[in-house]
Amino acid sequence: MVHEVVHYLRCARGGLFVDGTLGTGGHTLAILQHSPATTRVIGIDRDPEGLAVARERLAPFSHQLQTVQGKFGDLKIILSGLGVRAVDGILLDLGFSSLQIESPGRGFSFQRDDPLDMRMDQTQGISARDWLAHCSQKELIGILKEYGEERWAKRLTGKILAFQSKGPVETTRELAELIAGSIPRGGRIHPATRTFQALRILINDELTQLKSFLGEFLETLKDGGRVCLISYHSLEDRLIKQAFLRLERGLRDPLGMSEPVRPEGQPGFKRLISKPTVPSQIEMQENPRSRGAKLRVGERVGGPL
Numbered sequence: 227m228v229h230e231v232v233h234y235l236r237c238a239r240g241g242l243f244v245d246g247t248l249g250t251g252g253h254t255l256a257i258l259q260h261s262p263a264t265t266r267v268i269g270i271d272r273d274p275e276g277l278a279v280a281r282e283r284l285a286p287f288s289h290q291l292q293t294v295q296g297k298f299g300d301l302k303i304i305l306s307g308l309g310v311r312a313v314d315g316i317l318l319d320l321g322f323s324s325l326q327i328e329s330p331g332r333g334f335s336f337q338r339d340d341p342l343d344m345r346m347d348q349t350q351g352i353s354a355r356d357w358l359a360h361c362s363q364k365e366l367i368g369i370l371k372e373y374g375e376e377r378w379a380k381r382l383t384g385k386i387l388a389f390q391s392k393g394p395v396e397t398t399r400e401l402a403e404l405i406a407g408s409i410p411r412g413g414r415i416h417p418a419t420r421t422f423q424a425l426r427i428l429i430n431d432e433l434t435q436l437k438s439f440l441g442e443f444l445e446t447l448k449d450g451g452r453v454c455l456i457s458y459h460s461l462e463d464r465l466i467k468q469a470f471l472r473l474e475r476g477l478r479d480p481l482g483m484s485e486p487v488r489p490e491g492q493p494g495f496k497r498l499i500s501k502p503t504v505p506s507q508i509e510m511q512e513n514p515r516s517r518g519a520k521l522r523v524g525e526r527v528g529g530p531l
C-alpha cells in the first residue's frame with residue numbers, strides 16, 4: 227500500500243519522516259520520490275542485512291536518509307540520540323520482509339530448507355531451534371495458541387516434543403514436515419503457517435515491540451503529524467485498533483493497562499479512517515504477500531500531551 231502511505235503521510239509537503247521498518251527500502255523510496263528535496267527520512271530496522279540492501283538501493287537519496295540499526299519499540303530513545311524531538315510522519319510496515327523469507331540461512335520460510343533460526347537480528351537473542359529445544363510443554367502450547375491461534379496446539383506440541391526426544395528440530399523443512407504429518411490440512415493455508423507465525427512472533431518479541439511503540443509514538447509526532455501502521459495478522463491489528471480508539475478518546479494509556487492520566491475530552495489524536503484500508507485486487511495479484519494487510523492511519527491533533 228505504497229500509494230496510500232505516500233498520500234496519508236502528505237509526502238508532497240515534505241518534512242521529517244520515520245520509516246520504523248525500513249526493510250529493503252521500498253516504502254522509503256516512494257516517500258522520497260514523492261517529496262521535495264528538503265525531506266529527510268530516518269530509516270530504522272533491526273535487521274543489518276536488510277539495512278545494507280536498503281542503503282544501496284537508496285544511495286541516490288543518501289543525503290536525505292539516515293539509517294539506524296535498532297527497534298521501533300525504542301523510537302523515543304533513537305530519536306533523542308539523533309537530537310530529534312518530533313517528526314511529521316511515522317510508518318511501520320510490520321512483519322518480515324521478502325529478503326528475510328528468501329535469503330538462505332534465515333529460517334523464516336517453511337518453503338525452504340534452512341536452519342530454524344527466525345531472528346530478524348541474528349546477532350542477538352536465541353534461535354527458534356534453541357528455544358524449541360528447551361521449551362516446556364506448557365510454554366509451547368501457550369505460544370501456539372496465543373501467537374499462532376492454532377487450534378491443534380496440544381496435538382502439535384505432543385508431536386514436536388516426541389520428535390525432540392531423539393534430538394532438536396534443526397531445519398525449517400523438518401519442522402514443516404513434522405507439522406504437515408501431524409494435523410489435518412484445512413483451508414488454503416499450509417498447516418505450518420500458524421506454527422511458523424507463532425515462533426517468529428515469540429523469537430522477535432514482536433508484540434512487545436508494537437506495544438512499546440503504541441505507548442509512546444504520540445509523543446514523537448509534531449502537531450498535525452501522522453502515523454501509518456500496516457499489519458498482517460489479527461493480533462497486531464487488534465492492538466493498533468484498540469490503541470487508536472483509546473488515544474482518540476483522550477486516554478493517555480493506549481494499551482489500557484492502567485488508569486488514564488489525562489482526562490477524557492482532550493483528544494490529542496484522531497483516526498483519519500475508521501476502518502482499515504486493505505490492498506487493491508491488483509496489488510494482491512502483483513504481490514500475494516500483501517494479502518491480509520491492513521493500514522490504519524491517525525494524526526496528532528494538538529492538546530497537551
Ligand SMILES: C[S@@+](CC[C@H](N)C(=O)[O-])C[C@H]1O[C@@H](n2cnc3c(N)ncnc32)[C@H](O)[C@@H]1O
Nearest residue numbers: 247249250251252253271272273297298319435
Ligand atoms: C514488511 S518488512 C518492511 C518492508 C519495507 N516497508 C519495504 O518497503 O521494503 C518489515 C521489516 O520490519 C523489520 N522489523 C520488524 N520488527 C522490527 C522492530 N521491532 N524494529 C525494527 N525493525 C523491525 C524487519 O526486519 C523487516 O525488515
